[in-house]
Amino acid sequence: MKVMKWSVIALAVAAGTSQMALASQQSESKGFVEDASLDLLLRNTYFNRDYKDGVGDVRSWGQGFITTFESGFTQGTIGVGVDAYGILGVRLDGGKGYNYNAMFERDSNNEPERDLSQAGAAIKAQFSNTVIKYGNQFPSMPVLAYDDSRLLPESFTGTLITSNEIEGLELNAGRFTADSAMSSSSRDSVGLNSADVFGGSYQLNENLSASLYFSDVEDVYKKKYANVNYVMPMGAEQALSFDFNIYKTKYDNETIPDAFFGDGTFGDDSTIWSLAAKYSVGAHAFILAHQRVSGDAGYAYDLGDGGSSIWVANSYYSDFNWKDERSYQASYELDFSSFGAPGLFWKTAYVYGDNIDVASGEGKEREFFNQVQYVVQSGPVKDLSLKLRNSIYRSNGALRDAGSPDLNEIRAFVEYPLSIL
Structure with missing residues (x-):
């Protein structure tokens, strides 16, 4: 979420006039074991989606164990290392009639799995401030980003190069050939042929940053993404920031199987952009945002x-990404640290969308979102995190006919990170 038009040439010029990074990450490496870490995240997730027509309600409750190991790099001109993970999810509730398939996939008998597990590893090499990694990993870029919003994380298999040779500039280039969904133990449950990605982000100064990315998911779509963020300090504990995001998508096929868009028929291209303004004063923040979709289709992702x-402003339960949709957001954030409760944070948002082009007429939708989170600051359970979020979603008849029914949703998370090494 960020502001302003940017181009490859401008990015290159700005990068070329920057100072080179002052220190080499590889020269500061202490060793494979000396810089290693081993962490365990205990995550308990409860998910309840109540459809107002009384049909298709889902609820699932699970306990996750997410173990991650990151080695350091061996010393020398080129350092090598290994990253690995092991994940286990155990279903505590959510039988055949109510299971949420985005948490636990179904077996050959159409029964939700009792547990899910997966292990993966990647080898990595570092030269100066550039790292190349091959294997199973969790990439996070605007045009290719793993999902970690349920019980277990999504993972990808492939190669990713990350370079920070110029101070303030990060460049990424990668190719991935497998995508394992959050609810699956399979290495490539999505059936990805290949996904190529290239781009980077640049911090021009402490107030202004920009990014530009390209991707090509084979036989699905090609995307371009741009983002600019500007923060304007306004005195003590006050700031005004602007966020602009834009995706331009070129679909490779006229028909892509995606039930969210009704019959799944796509045209040639789609554009979605959002602009958000945030005023922060002390513990309070007030946000206004506008988002628009244009072109032959809505904005599709997760294929x-x-x-x-x-990475747009109006993405909560609904992403407000239907064909020709215009959406408007008003939200408020409160950090309770100033009131003697450090670690407690609350966000509320209202988003309204209209002008949606669906077969039965103009679609409209609205969402009222609330989320409260508390992180324990000290004591025997320091860093224990409790998060509760709720979405109340409503649509009109035209959008309900297109497959977007009214619902109330609750998500609850309890997370406890343990540092083992």
Whole structure:
């Protein structure tokens, strides 16, 4: 979420006039074991989606164990290392009639799995401030981003190069050939042929940053993404910031199987952009945002590029990404640290969308979102996180006919990170 028009030439010029990074990450490496870390995240997730027509309600409750190991790099001109993970999810509730398939996939008997598990590893090499990694990993870029919003994280298999040779500039280039969904133990449950990605972000100064990315998911779509963020300090504990995001998508096929868009018929291209303004004063923040979709179709994602590859302002339960949709957001954030409760944070938002082009007429939708989170600051359970979010979603008849029914949703998370090494 960020502001302003940017181009490849402007990015290159700005990068070329920057100072080179002052220190080499590889020269500061202490060793494979000395810089290694081993962490365990205990995550308990409850999910309840109540459809107002009384049909298709889902609820699931699970316990997740997410173990990650990151080695350091061996010393020398080129350092090598290994990253690995092991994940286990155990279903605590959510039988055949109510299971949420985005948490636990179904077996050959159409029964939800009792547990899910997966292990993966990647080898990595570092030269100066550039790292190349091959294997199973969790990439997070605007056009290819793993989803970690349920019980277990989505993962990808492929190669990713990350370079920070110029101070303030990060460049990424990668090719991925497998995508494992959050609810699956399979290495490539999505059926990805290949996804190529290239781009980077640049911090021009402490107030202004920009990014530009390209991607190509084979036989699905090609995307371009741009983002600019500007923060304007306004005195003590006050600031005004602007965020602009834009995706331009070129679909490779006229028909892509995606039930969210009704019959799944796509045209040639789609554009979605959002602009958000945020005024922060002390513990308070007030946000206004506008988002628009144009072109032959709505904005599609999670078809080989990950469930989090939608970096726009109006993305909550609904992404407000239907064909020709215009949406408007008003939201408020409160950090309770100033009131003697550090670690407690609340966000509320209202988003309204209209002008949606669906077969039965103009679609309209609205969402009222609330989320409260508390992180324990000290004591024996320091860093224990409790998060509760609720979405109340309503649509008109035209949009309900297109497959977007009214619902109330609750998501609850309890997370406890443990540092083992």
